[in-house]
Amino acid sequence: MKRVLIANRGEIAVRIGRTCRALGLETVAVASEVDATAAHVRAADACVVVGPAAATESYLIAERILQAAKDTGADAVHPGYGFLSENESFARAVVDAGLIWIGPSPEAISSMGDKQTARRVMEAAGVPVVPGAELGGDLDGAAAEADKIGYPVLVKASAGGGGKGMRAVRDPADLTEAIQSCQREAASAFGSDVVYLEKLLERPRHVEVQVFGDSHGNVVHLYERECSIQRRHQKVLEECPSPGIDDALRARMCEAAVAAARAVDYVGAGTVEFLVDQEGGFYFLEMNTRLQVEHPVTESVLGLDLVAMQLAVARGEALGITQADVSIRGHAIEVRLYAEDPSREFLPSIGTLLSYRPPEGPGVRHDGGVEQGDEVTPFYDPMLAKLITWGEDRDEAIGRMAAALSSWTVHGVVTNLGFLRRIVAHEAFQSGDTHTGFVDAYVADGEPLGDAPLETILAALAVAEELGLGAAAPGSAGGRADGRERALSPFETVGPWRGIS
Amino acid sequence: MSMRVRVGDRVAEIAARRTPGEDKVFSVWIDDEERSVRATVLPDGAFLLDLGDGRQSRARVTRDGDARWVTVAGRTALLHRVEAESGAVDEAGGLLEAPMPGKVVAISVEVGDSVSAGDALLVVEAMKMEHPIRAPHDGVVSAVNAEVGEMVSPGTALISLEEDG
Secondary structure (H helix, E strand, O other): OOEEEEOOOHHHHHHHHHHHHHOOOEEEEEEEHHHOOOHHHHOOOEEEEEEOOOHHHOOOOHHHHHHHHHHHOOOEEEOOOOOOOOOHHHHHHHHHOOOEEOOOOHHHHHHHHOHHHHHHHHHHOOOOEOOEEEOOOOHHHHHHHHHHHOOOEEEEEEEEEOOEEEEEEOOHHHHHHHHHHHHHHHHHHHOOOOEEEEEOOOOOEEEEEEEEEOOOOOEEEEEEEEEEEEEOOEEEEEEEOOOOOOHHHHHHHHHHHHHHHHHOOOOEEEEEEEEEOOOOOEEEEEEEOOOOOOHHHHHHHHOOOHHHHHHHHHOOOOOOOOHHHOOOOOEEEEEEEEOEEHHHOOEEOOEEOOEEEOOOOOOEEEEEOOOOOOEEOOOOOOEEEEEEEEEOOHHHHHHHHHHHHOOOEEEOOOOOHHHHHHHHHOHHHHOOOOOOOHHHHHOOOOOOOOOOOHHHHHHHHHHHHHHOOOOOOOOOOOOHHHOOOOOOOHHHOOOOOOOOO | OOEEEEEOOEEEEEEEEEOOOOOOEEEEEEOOEEEEEEEEEOOOOOEEEEOOOOOEEEEEEEEEOOEEEEEEOOEEEEEEEOOOOOOOOOOOOOEEEOOOOEEEEEEOOOOOOEEOOOOEEEEEEEOOEEEEEEOOOOEEEEEEOOOOOOEEOOOOEEEEEEOOO
C-alpha cells in the first residue's frame, strides 16, 4: 500500500489523509466540480474531479471513483463514512480491480447493510433485537403490522443510516404519508426505497459498541460510545464512556457486540448500535460497517488511531492488540458543528466562511472539513467539523468543551454553536441524564444561560462600525462587502501553498 | 453616525463615538440609551470589549454586505442593517416560499383544493433531507407555481393560499 484514494469529502477525508501522511502514504482526493478547491482537496497529494455538484453525479458514481484510482495509480481505497462506504457492489468492484478495500468484506457489508437481514443475523447470534416488521408493497399490510407492534413506531429505510430516511409515527392516520415520504427520501439518498417498521422505545439511551476484527480471526471491542443526544435521529453529541451504564451492563453489551461481529466474520472497523431502555435492557439497532463519525471519542480515551488500524488490517496484518490491552483512560466528548439555523427549524445555512477560528488548547481536538474562505454549498451534509475534548474525568471533559465552544468563531453561515453550548451548559447533561428525547425535553430555542446579552452584541457592533472593523479576511470573499463581484485571483485557485525545495 | 439594525425581531438604533482624548473609551448609544465602553483593538481585527464592569470579552465583527456577524464571548448573532423608515421584515402574505435552495420532490395539492393548517402541501428536498412545506392556516390553494423535479431558490413563491372567506 503506497497511495490511498479517499472516496469522500469534508472532515472525514481530511482526517483519513492525516493518518495516511503520518504513515508515509500518499493520498488521492476525489471531488465534485464545486469541491475542486475544497479543504479535503488541498490536503491531498493529488485530486481527480469526478463530476458535477450533485453527489449522485459525482461522489456516488462507483465507476468514476474506480477510474480515478486507476488514473492516479492508487492501490487502495478508503471510503470514509456515507457515500459509497456501505455499498457492497462498490467494495466488490474495488477488490475485483485488484485494489485494497479499506473496509469489511462485501459479504459483511451486504448482510449488515440491509437492516432486516442484520436483524435476522443478530437474532441467530443471540443478540436481542427491537420488535419490528418488514414491509411488503401494500400499505394496508403496513397498518396491520404497525398495530401489532404498537404505536409509536418508526418507519426506517432499509439502506438508511445517519438519521436519514427515518420517520416517527405516533398517530395511525400519519402512517401512510410517513411511509411514502420515507420511501422517496430513501430512493433518492440510498438508491433503494425499501422501508421497514420498528417499535419506537421511549426515552432510551443510544449506546453503540466499537468492534474491530482482522483477517486472522481476532475480534476485539473498543468499548462503547453514548450517542443519546440527537435531534431528529441525527447525533449531535457523543461521549465515551457512557454515563448511563454500569460495568456489568457494559460488559454484557460489549460481549454481545463481539458475538455480532464474529457472526459475520467481521474484518475492519464496525459499530454495533444498541438502544438501552430505562430498565437496563438493551436491543440491537443496526451495525454500521464503516468508520463512524464519532470515532474520535474512542481514539481519545483509548489512545488508538482507528484509521491506522483500518489500514493495517486492510493490508492483512493482525490487530496487534488483545482485549486485555484496551482500557479506557479519562473521558471524551464530541460535538458536531452543523451549518444549520436553530431559529429556523435547523434549516441548512449556506454561504462563504468569512471568519472561521476553531478552538485549541489542552485536550482539544478539531476535526474540520472547512477553513476560512471556503464555501458552504447546499449539495452535501451540512456538518462542517467536529470538536472533541478529553479530560481525566467527565467533569473536566465538559469544562474543556464549554470553554472550547465559547472560543469558536464562525461567521458567514449560521451554525448550531449556540445550541451546542446550551446542551453542554444544561444540568441534565452535566449530571449524565441523557436519553434520545433529551433535545426535545430540555433544549428549546434560546441562548445559553449566562450568555452575553443582546445589548453587548449591539454595543460591540456600534464600536466596530465606529472603528471601521469587520472587513472580511483576505481570501474570504473580499470585495463582497461593497456588493461588487470580485476578480478571481490565481492564488485562490491553486490550492495549498507549497514550499520550493 | 447612527445605524439601524435588526437582530431576530428586535430593531435597534445604535451609534458610537470615541471620547476625545481617550484612545480606548467610547460613548455608545443603543436606542438613545448612552453608556461608556472600553475597547482595545487586537492585531487580528478582533477587539476586547469592557462594558464598564471591568470584565473584558473578546469580540469580532465581520461585514457581509448589509449583514453583520458579531461574536462576543462565544455568542454569535447575525444582524442586518435596515433602512430608517422600515424596521420590520416583509410578511409573505398568502405566498408560501421555498425556505432554501432545493428540489421539489412532491406536490400533494392542486389549485382549488381546500387545506387545513398543518397539511403538507409540497416537499422540498435539500441536503439529502426532505422539508415539507405546510399550510400555515386553513385555506384554498389559488396557485401552484412549481413542478415535481424543479430546482427552486429561497424566496421563490411556490404555492398561493387564500384564506377561507
